[in-house]
Amino acid sequence: MSTLIRPYRPADLDDLHDICIRTGLVGRDATGHLRDPDILPVLFAAPYAEFDPGLVFVADNGRRVIGYVVCAADSAAHYAELRARWLPRYAERFPAPAGPPADLDEVFADLLHHAERMLVPEIADDYPAHLHIDLLPEGQRQGLGRRLMHTLFDALRERGVPGVHLNMSRENTDAAAFYDRIGFTELPLTEDRDDSIACLGYRLD
Numbered sequence: 623m624s625t626l627i628r629p630y631r632p633a634d635l636d637d638l639h640d641i642c643i644r645t646g647l648v649g650r651d652a653t654g655h656l657r658d659p660d661i662l663p664v665l666f667a668a669p670y671a672e673f674d675p676g677l678v679f680v681a682d683n684g685r686r687v688i689g690y691v692v693c694a695a696d697s698a699a700h701y702a703e704l705r706a707r708w709l710p711r712y713a714e715r716f717p718a719p720a721g722p723p724a725d726l727d728e729v730f731a732d733l734l735h736h737a738e739r740m741l742v743p744e745i746a747d748d749y750p751a752h753l754h755i756d757l758l759p760e761g762q763r764q765g766l767g768r769r770l771m772h773t774l775f776d777a778l779r780e781r782g783v784p785g786v787h788l789n790m791s792r793e794n795t796d797a798a799a800f801y802d803r804i805g806f807t808e809l810p811l812t813e814d815r816d817d818s819i820a821c822l823g824y825r826l827d
């Protein structure tokens with residue numbers, strides 16, 4: 623059966639959760655690398671499906687969802703919503719570290735409590751949207767990532783969004799090759815940022 627790209631449905635949430643963890647460590651399986659890997663979908667998948675399901679698309683192979691793209695059209699509004707109505711739900715399960723993050727679990731917990739740090743003010747006008755895309759290994763290198771991206775781009779154009787960005791670990795050289803083929807370019811940032819993370823942008827006009 624061929625794999626279909628379709629809009630997200632609430633029943634897909636468990637698959638999103640699973641995919642996010644199994645691709646969550648620089649594109650590879652995070653299982654066993656975190657004490658509680660649920661922090662990954664709590665940060666990088668589930669809130670998008672809840673806040674704006676119209677900008678979530680999935681690859682469905684007829685048995686299950688094997689990949690997704692999630693997006694926030696207005697990143698500043700997304701992080702404000704995370705703080706106001708998402709963080710209270712998870713703050714107790716993933717408490718903020720007492721000091722500087724001591725391990726990977728604490729890095730992500732810290733990010734949950736200060737998600738607005740992911741906002742890049744100098745690109746907010748030109749690239750207000752941001753996205754995350756992940757496919758299970760069995761779905762990779764078959765053109766599904768490209769199809770998910772172009773489905774999302776069409777939805778963003780319909781809303782008049784001028785550009786979309788994403789943050790990528792420079793270690794993820796496979797993803798870098800993919801984004802380059804799709805047409806993303808690295809955005810030169812003036813702000814003092816962690817240089818292990820690249821910010822890539824794609825104009826929709």
Ligand SMILES: CC(C)(COP(=O)(O)OP(=O)(O)OC[C@H]1O[C@@H](n2cnc3c(N)ncnc32)[C@H](O)[C@@H]1OP(=O)(O)O)[C@@H](O)C(=O)NCCC(=O)NCCS
Nearest residue numbers: 645649756757762763764765766767768796797799800803
């Ligand atoms: C990165 C990812 C989204 C790419 O999706 P995909 O479905 O595998 O990519 P596609 O098959 O649609 O490929 C699109 C283009 O990118 C190229 N490409 C994809 N992966 C590549 C790789 N590892 N190396 C070189 N080129 C690659 C393809 O050759 C294709 O080029 P072309 O169509 O111009 O000939 C997917 O592999 C993935 O989910 N990886 C694990 C999770 C991850 O790293 N997510 C990104 C986190 S920032």
